[in-house]
Amino acid sequence: MTSFPKFSRIGHAGHVNRCLTGLPASQVEAESTRMAVGFYCLGTLDLLGALDSKTTDTDRKNFREWIWEQQTHGPNGSGFRPSPFATPDSLSEQPYGAYNGPHLVMTYTALLTLAILRDDFLRLDRKGLIKFMRSCQKEDGSFSIVPGFGESDLRTIYCAFSICHMLEDWSGIDVPRALNYIETCRSYEGGYGQNSFCEASGGPTYIALASIHLARPSSPLTAGQRSRSIHWLIHNQHSSGGFRGRTGKEADACYSFWCGASLKILDAEDLVDSNAQFIASCQFKYGGIAKTPGHDPDPYHTYLSIAALSLYPPHVPDDESTAVLQSWKFGGLDPLLNATTETVAWIRAHVPSSTTGQEPQ
Amino acid sequence: MTDKPPPPTPYSERPEWSDVTPLAQYEKANPLAPILYTEEYKDATGYLRAVVQSGEKSERVLQLTEHVIRLNPAHYSAWQYRYETVVALDWPLDVEMTLMDELADKFLKTYQVWHHRRLLIMCIGLSAAGRELGYIKQILAQDEKNYHTWSHRQWLLAFFNDEGLWAGELDFIDTMVNRDLRNNSAWHHRFFVVFQSGVREGEEDRERIVRRELVYVKQHISLAPNNASAWNYLRGLLDFNKLPLATITPFVKLYTAPLPAAAKDIVDVDNPPPGQGAELPCVAAVEFLADIREEERNVDEAETLWRSLADELDTIRKKYWEYRIAQARSV
Numbered sequence: 085m086t087s088f089p090k091f092s093r094i095g096h097a098g099h100v101n102r103c104l105t106g107l108p109a110s111q112v113e114a115e116s117t118r119m120a121v122g123f124y125c126l127g128t129l130d131l132l133g134a135l136d137s138k139t140t141d142t143d144r145k146n147f148r149e150w151i152w153e154q155q156t157h158g159p160n161g162s163g164f165r166p167s168p169f170a171t172p173d174s175l176s177e178q179p180y181g182a183y184n185g186p187h188l189v190m191t192y193t194a195l196l197t198l199a200i201l202r203d204d205f206l207r208l209d210r211k212g213l214i215k216f217m218r219s220c221q222k223e224d225g226s227f228s229i230v231p232g233f234g235e236s237d238l239r240t241i242y243c244a245f246s247i248c249h250m251l252e253d254w255s256g257i258d259v260p261r262a263l264n265y266i267e268t269c270r271s272y273e274g275g276y277g278q279n280s281f282c283e284a285s286g287g288p289t290y291i292a293l294a295s296i297h298l299a300r301p302s303s304p305l306t307a308g309q310r311s312r313s314i315h316w317l318i319h320n321q322h323s324s325g326g327f328r329g330r331t332g333k334e335a336d337a338c339y340s341f342w343c344g345a346s347l348k349i350l351d352a353e354d355l356v357d358s359n360a361q362f363i364a365s366c367q368f369k370y371g372g373i374a375k376t377p378g379h380d381p382d383p384y385h386t387y388l389s390i391a392a393l394s395l396y397p398p399h400v401p402d403d404e405s406t407a408v409l410q411s412w413k414f415g416g417l418d419p420l421l422n423a424t425t426e427t428v429a430w431i432r433a434h435v436p437s438s439t440t441g442q443e444p445q
Numbered sequence: 446m447t448d449k450p451p452p453p454t455p456y457s458e459r460p461e462w463s464d465v466t467p468l469a470q471y472e473k474a475n476p477l478a479p480i481l482y483t484e485e486y487k488d489a490t491g492y493l494r495a496v497v498q499s500g501e502k503s504e505r506v507l508q509l510t511e512h513v514i515r516l517n518p519a520h521y522s523a524w525q526y527r528y529e530t531v532v533a534l535d536w537p538l539d540v541e542m543t544l545m546d547e548l549a550d551k552f553l554k555t556y557q558v559w560h561h562r563r564l565l566i567m568c569i570g571l572s573a574a575g576r577e578l579g580y581i582k583q584i585l586a587q588d589e590k591n592y593h594t595w596s597h598r599q600w601l602l603a604f605f606n607d608e609g610l611w612a613g614e615l616d617f618i619d620t621m622v623n624r625d626l627r628n629n630s631a632w633h634h635r636f637f638v639v640f641q642s643g644v645r646e647g648e649e650d651r652e653r654i655v656r657r658e659l660v661y662v663k664q665h666i667s668l669a670p671n672n673a674s675a676w677n678y679l680r681g682l683l684d685f686n687k688l689p690l691a692t693i694t695p696f697v698k699l700y701t702a703p704l705p706a707a708a709k710d711i712v713d714v715d716n717p718p719p720g721q722g723a724e725l726p727c728v729a730a731v732e733f734l735a736d737i738r739e740e741e742r743n744v745d746e747a748e749t750l751w752r753s754l755a756d757e758l759d760t761i762r763k764k765y766w767e768y769r770i771a772q773a774r775s776v
């Protein structure tokens with residue numbers, strides 16, 4: 085008889101802490117998305133309730149300072165850079181140029197990370213942020229990652245919608261047009277693709293459903309659409325308990341979140357079987373969670389796995405040891421904003437325009 | 446292939462770059478997740494920041510951006526600057542495309558390589574599109590489900606919306622499906638081409654198209670009954686054309702229970718039976734039949750089928766099947 089495995093909380097906290105300290109040269113591709121790496125690492129500590137024990141006050145202050153250093157202002161409004169990778173030392177204080185401006189996805193992760201770090205948001209240029217989002221929106225309703233350049237897909241719509249939701253101000257963007265774009269991404273299978281007419285996939289499906297529910301909570305989907313989406317999502321659960329991202333593919337830990345959170349948003353969380361055993365099998369023995377058993381762990385899969393467990397905590401048999409039982413206890417997660425309940429409460433109290441009298445002009 | 450070539454001469458030691466002063470990256474004392482750059486990367490990006498700052502657009506900038514991109518294909522600013530340099534120099538686009546053929550192959554999973562291709566193709570126009578379909582086919586031969594590559598194909602077809610480009614798609618899909626009957630990307634692409642992208646010349650008779658597609662998908666189910674991609678295609682096809690599920694009841698019933706041996710000899714194009722050795726009952730067929738019964742308001746029979754799914758055939762979705770029973774009962 086096999087007993088329920090233990091969830092290595094300390095190991096996973098150690099993994100993300102090591103990444104916060106530094107990434108090897110082989111991960112140089114992460115530099116144009118470093119803000120997101122920071123979010124996955126600090127978000128993991130937040131989900132584990134380990135932020136205060138694993139980082140010091142000084143660490144958290146330094147992280148906040150670094151994130152604020154990435155807030156930049158210029159002709160297309162204000163937002164956050166992924167990292168200083170395109171900004172020369174001599175120009176750091178000046179308005180951004182054409183090639184080192186803010187990035188929409190990174191701006192979303194910066195705001196979430198600042199909330200995780202309990203920042204007061206007094207330095208947030210809210211008006212600039214609204215202008216920035218407007219300058220990223222394209223004719224077809226989608227948003228490019230930087231104004232006037234770069235790929236656009238459903239991710240950027242979700243980021244813009246999340247920011248509007250956090251600010252409680254949707255005035256900067258054309259919501260109906262963006263919703264139309266999302267509609268062109270809906271597939272006959274019941275999921276959504278990354279761009280118009282593309283194959284249904286777990287990540288874009290979460291992004292689409294969360295976006296629709298953020299923007300139009302009273303009438304998100306028709307009954308038929310909802311049941312087809314549930315059908316597709318629930319069929320992505322593999323007999324191992326893990327979820328796959330597309331029909332016919334293998335299970336991958338990140339889809340426990342993308343598909344699991346989608347089902348939660350659709351109010352169908354009761355239909356999901358536990359995916360804890362699969363995630364447990366993706367744990368790396370020295371900490372961190374990998375996409376599949378035997379792979380190398382990374383902060384992205386570590387964060388999303390724990391976020392999935394927060395939505396679907398397993399029913400550990402009572403006769404297991406206290407250590408095993410305790411290892412599987414998680415706090416609440418807001419499936420739309422993808423942050424802990426406490427972090428979302430912090431956002432509500434500090435991010436909306438009405439919460440501060442110190443609006444920059 | 447095991448030995449890496451030695452790093453190239455640093456830009457700081459190249460006489461042809463002596464007129465440029467590199468610009469170091471701005472980095473605070475306590476950065477978040479800093480990357481331990483190689484010396485080669487630090488050197489090259491220092492010069493990239495400098496030329497971006499001075500606004501230089503020249504052939505050597507093309508070499509420099511290529512170098513940075515090879516070290517970090519996700520460096521979107523390097524890509525952006527490269528694209529603008531290509532345009533400013535009126536650089537031969539066929540030369541750039543040839544380089545991109547190599548880079549897309551190498552960095553298949555990077556957004557930027559595909560985005561850059563897209564920009565180049567929009568500059569060249571329709572004449573680039575035929576070649577591009579061939580290139581995509583070649584890439585998909587190595588990685589049959591690569592999401593970026595399929596997306597790129599869908600974008601290309603929708604963007605040009607040219608009869609000549611569409612003409613070869615069904616044959617191409619056939620090749621892909623024959624190679625792997627369960628390639629959902631290929632099935633998805635078929636749905637896009639046949640139903641989602643408008644009605645093309647010669648395809649105006651939609652009833653004929655629906656019949657053709659029904660025959661196609663049924664034949665493929667008979668070859669491999671446990672193929673979720675084909676069953677999803679079948680559902681999508683009926684739904685899109687507003688046909689009741691019961692349109693295919695006789696076909697579905699062939700897959701819900703083992704067949705008497707004699708029945709397999711009857712050749713019926715509309716209802717091809719499962720092949721020898723097929724694993725029956727087929728879970729997707731049982732589910733389909735339950736949906737048909739629900740549609741017909743025959744809840745008792747639907748419930749029996751859902752029960753068998755919940756208790757034996759598909760226990761991972763037990764809660765879902767029980768939910769379906771409760772839903773049907775509550776109507």
Ligand SMILES: [Zn+2]
Pocket residue numbers: 336337338339375385
């Ligand atoms: Zn994954």
